[in-house]
Amino acid sequence: MAVRKKKNTIRDVAKLAGVSYQTVSRVMNESESVAEETRKRVLQVMKELDFVPSKVARMLTTHRSHTLELIVVNIRHGGRFAESIQTMAMAARDASYDLLVTMTEIENLGAALENAAARLVDGVIMHAPSLDISDEHLLELCGSMPLVRRDYVPTSKLAWVGFDQVYATRIAVEYLIQLGHRQIAAIPPSLDLINGHLRHTIWHKTLLRHGLQPGPMCASEYTFSSGHAAMQQLLATGQPFTAVMVGSDTMALGAMRALRERGLRIPADVSVISFDNAELAAFTEPPLTTIDFNFGQQDATAVKYLIEILSNPDMKLHQRILLPDLIVRASTCELPAARVAEQSQAPKNSAD
Numbered sequence: 368m369a370v371r372k373k374k375n376t377i378r379d380v381a382k383l384a385g386v387s388y389q390t391v392s393r394v395m396n397e398s399e400s401v402a403e404e405t406r407k408r409v410l411q412v413m414k415e416l417d418f419v420p421s422k423v424a425r426m427l428t429t430h431r432s433h434t435l436e437l438i439v440v441n442i443r444h445g446g447r448f449a450e451s452i453q454t455m456a457m458a459a460r461d462a463s464y465d466l467l468v469t470m471t472e473i474e475n476l477g478a479a480l481e482n483a484a485a486r487l488v489d490g491v492i493m494h495a496p497s498l499d500i501s502d503e504h505l506l507e508l509c510g511s512m513p514l515v516r517r518d519y520v521p522t523s524k525l526a527w528v529g530f531d532q533v534y535a536t537r538i539a540v541e542y543l544i545q546l547g548h549r550q551i552a553a554i555p556p557s558l559d560l561i562n563g564h565l566r567h568t569i570w571h572k573t574l575l576r577h578g579l580q581p582g583p584m585c586a587s588e589y590t591f592s593s594g595h596a597a598m599q600q601l602l603a604t605g606q607p608f609t610a611v612m613v614g615s616d617t618m619a620l621g622a623m624r625a626l627r628e629r630g631l632r633i634p635a636d637v638s639v640i641s642f643d644n645a646e647l648a649a650f651t652e653p654p655l656t657t658i659d660f661n662f663g664q665q666d667a668t669a670v671k672y673l674i675e676i677l678s679n680p681d682m683k684l685h686q687r688i689l690l691p692d693l694i695v696r697a698s699t700c701e702l703p704a705a706r707v708a709e710q711s712q713a714p715k716n717s718a719d
Contacts, residue, residue, distance in 0.1 A: 375416040384412040435459050435673060436467040436488040438479050440495035443588065447645060448494075451517075451666045455492065458670035464489070466670075473498060480508050490673045492517055497560050513676045517669040518561060519688075526676065526684040528669040532562050535658045535691045536569035536612075539640050542656075542693060543610045544577055547702030548638060549710040552582035552608035554597040554622055556589060556615065563614065566642075570612055582608040587618050594621030602629055609702055609710065610638040616645040616655055623651065623698075638699040653697035660691050 377395075381388040386405060393401050394409045401409075412418075437455055442448060452468060459466040467488065471479040473495070483491050490513035498518075502525050505514070519529025543551050553570045556563035563586060574581045583606040587597035594613060601611070602625065613619040619641035623633055631637050633653060641648070644659035668687055676682060702710075 375418045377418075380409065380412050380416060380418050383416065384409045432487045432489055433463060434465045434467060434486070434488045435670065436469060436483045436486070436491050438469045438471060438476070438483065438491055438493045438495075440471055440476055440479075440493065441473050441497050442470070442494070447643070447662055451494075451662055454663045454666040455670050458667040459674075462671070462674050464670075464674065477508050480510075480512070484510060484512050488512070489677050490514065492669050492673055494518060496562060497557075499561075513673060513680070515669050515673040515676070517665060519565075520561060520686075521565075523686070524684070526672060526686070528665055528672055528687045528689070530660045530665060530689045530691050532565040533569050535642065535660070536566045537573050538691075538693050539612050539642070539658055540570055540573040541577075542695075543612070543638060543640060543699070544579070546610070546638065546699060547704075547707045548610040549579055549707070550582050550606075550608045550610070551579070552601050552606075552611040553584045554587050554594060554601070554611060554613045554618060555584070556586065556618075558586050566612075566614060582606060582611075587614065589615050589617055591617055591621040594618030595625045596621075598622035598625035602626075607710075608637065609706060610640070610699070613639060613641040616641045616643045616648040616651075616657055619655055619657075619698075620647065620651055634698055634700040638702075640699055644694050648694070649696070651698070656696045656699040657694050658691045659694050661689070665689060 377388050377391050381391045384391070386409060390401060390405065391409055394406050437452065439448070456466045467486070469479055469483070476495070476498070480491065491509070492515050494517040496518055502523055505525065514526065516523070516525065516527035517529070518527055519532050520527050521533070540551065551574060553567065555566040555570065558564050558567055567584065567586065571581050583601045583604045585597040585600045587593040594617065597618070598611070598621070601608070611622065613622050619639055623639055626633055626637055633639055640656045642658045642660065644657045648655040648657045668689070672687060676684070
């Protein structure tokens, strides 16, 4: 029977290097209090003994697990979120951190945060697009554990990273207005989502600010079938519209199919603008005009921001607001003068 070779320990390194095990710990912790000559001697001995500190030993010496946790709350339709998890995991790895992922519901958020603390993670990234919670309550749930939200939460003064949904919606609506559209419908994401509520509100306010009455509106889930069903409901209202703002590229694909089923041409009869700039947006027929949310940038920024907080616990928390770009493709077009005139003569719709 083969005898397993005994692993060298931190005390073996200390003995051979002629220092205390506390000094070896300080070298492992990259402490500046160790003389350079001593540091080199300890590192040389560690190399000779093929000594690799275990994760547990590193935690005991550094009081850090070098593990982050992503807590995802109430995500019903993932969309591109698998890519987001990969981006965050790679950003964490590049900074020598591991990333755990937990899925939970809003009612179990407190337990999820308690479990994260029990796992001794260094900090949490939270993606909770429908979570309406006060800063005080969230701080109470987190305790002393650092947290960064991967959401646009304009009501919060805590640490978060998100694309400006107000700006994004405004540039989408105003672009359609610049093209001559005056009857503009909307299929925003579900209104219980932070983004969905903001998209609906800003669509409505922007049109009113330009002296226009909002067209028909039907909120939808982030799926092809929901976008298709929402467009069918808009068409069933009988209210005229020459353009529609749709909450995501996925939803827009379903909405475009519903338009074609009614014999309507895109963009000749109805211009379509959406959000996300997913890969599919460039390959729809016609290709989608969309608001580009670079989710990779948002995901990596959230991880890097959390690591900054861990490195500087006394830093003042702030919000990192990202601005999206408008990507113009063939699903939108300028409205002919004759149709612009028709809109101005049509009876005004009542506000939603």
